Amino acid sequence: MGSLDGRVVLITGAGRGIGREEALFFAAEGAQVVVNDPGVAIDGTGGDAGVAAEVVEEITARGGQAVANTDSVADWDGARRMVETALESFGDLHAVVNNATIERNQGLADLPEEDFDAVLAVKLKGTFAVTRWAARHWRERHRAGIRIDRAVVNTSSGSGLLNPLPTQASYAAGNAGVAALTTVAALELGRYGVRVNCVSPSMARTRLTRTVPGMGQEPPAGRFDPLDPAACAPVAAYLAGPACPLTGQVLSVRGGTVAVNQGWSLGGHIHRDGLWSVEELAEQVRELPVDDPYDKLAQALTGALGTVGRDRLQEMIDALLDQAAPSGTATA
Incomplete structure (x- = not known):
């Protein structure tokens, strides 16, 4: 008996990386899986129907049940079709795992409008579109008296929630938006028996992250690999299963560590009765404890690069921006 026996699950972006590992794991746990993936490149261009078909073949070869779908989550009607x-x-459909994403990384000053829009269309709009069509079906079933557990598992990232990564303005914005969408959807869809949660992989080795320093190194055979994208699969399966009580939660996953994200929460504060003057704010705000984005990035890179000083970190940011800039464009 698997933890997902009898569950029908739609997984987007399931042809490669984290989504592929989730599809294989869910099927092994007894789920009937719709493997959605248009087979595009990292930047969302192109397409290959064989990417989703290959995962389906792998599942069926192991005795599981799966079908392929190659629609884009950014296509409103495509989301409905999947x-x-x-x-x-x-x-039926019991759970949706929104995993699809693309990247088009450039410094903010060089990032074209169409690239920003394309990333948000897949990461944020795509998560909304698939969830919306699933929610309409679940609402109809609930109104018809069919009351069973349903679940949405969204996918965010450390980039956008924890790790400020230069050149990822669109990707980070999309991931932060997905986390916010998760909490709103949890409040709205609970009336139909739908739980909505989110996994946030951090430092998972996929084709999107292999160029990040330290991500390309793999441990010796037989040793646990904390960067293996398969680490996310059991967490997503738990959130998608009928035994899970959670809703409205964002769980960070890094190797064998699962942590609850608290989101944007209030920190230290200052107060006065009436309006502040600029001069008063200048004096009082400096006493507030704040998070420095340089410190956050340095902490995120510590595992791969050791301790990174601020000057060295700025050199790395500058080099990254120069590398990502269009040919002939100066970033400084």
Whole structure:
């Protein structure tokens, strides 16, 4: 008996990386899986139907049940069609795992409008679109008296929640938006028996992260790999399963560590009765404890690079921006 026996699950971006590992794990736990992936490049261009088909073949070869869907989550009707694929193939839909994403990394001053829009269309709008079509089906079933556990598992990232990574303005914004969307959706969809949570992988080795310093190194065979994208799969499966009581939560996953994110929370404060003057604020705000984004980035890189000083960190940021800039464009 698997933890997901009898559950029909739609997983977007399931052809590679974290999504692929989730699809394989969910199927091994007894789920019937819709493997969604248009097979695009990292930047969202191109397409290869064989990417999703290969994962389906791998699942069925192991005795599992799966079908492929190659629609884009950024396509409104495509999002509807992938939900319909689950209903037509397996008769119902119990959980959605929103994993699809793309990256187009450049410094903010060089980032084209179309690149920013493209990333948000997949990461944020795509998460909304698939969830929205699934929610409409679940609302209809709930109104018809069918009261069973349903679940949405969104996917965010340390980039956007914890680790401020230069050149990732669009990617970070999309991931932060997904986390915010998770909490709103949890409050709205609970009336239909739907739980909504989010996993936030941090330092997982995928084709999107292999160029990050330290990410390309793999441990000797047989030793636990904390950067293996498979580390996210059991956490997502738990959140998608009927035994999970959680909703509205964002869980960071880094190797064998699972941590609850507290989101944007109030810290230290100053107060006066009436309006502040600029001069008063200048004096009082300096006493407030604040998080320095340089310190956050340095902490995120410590595991891969050791201790990184501020000057060295700025050199790395400058080099990254120069590398990502369009040919012939100066960033400084």
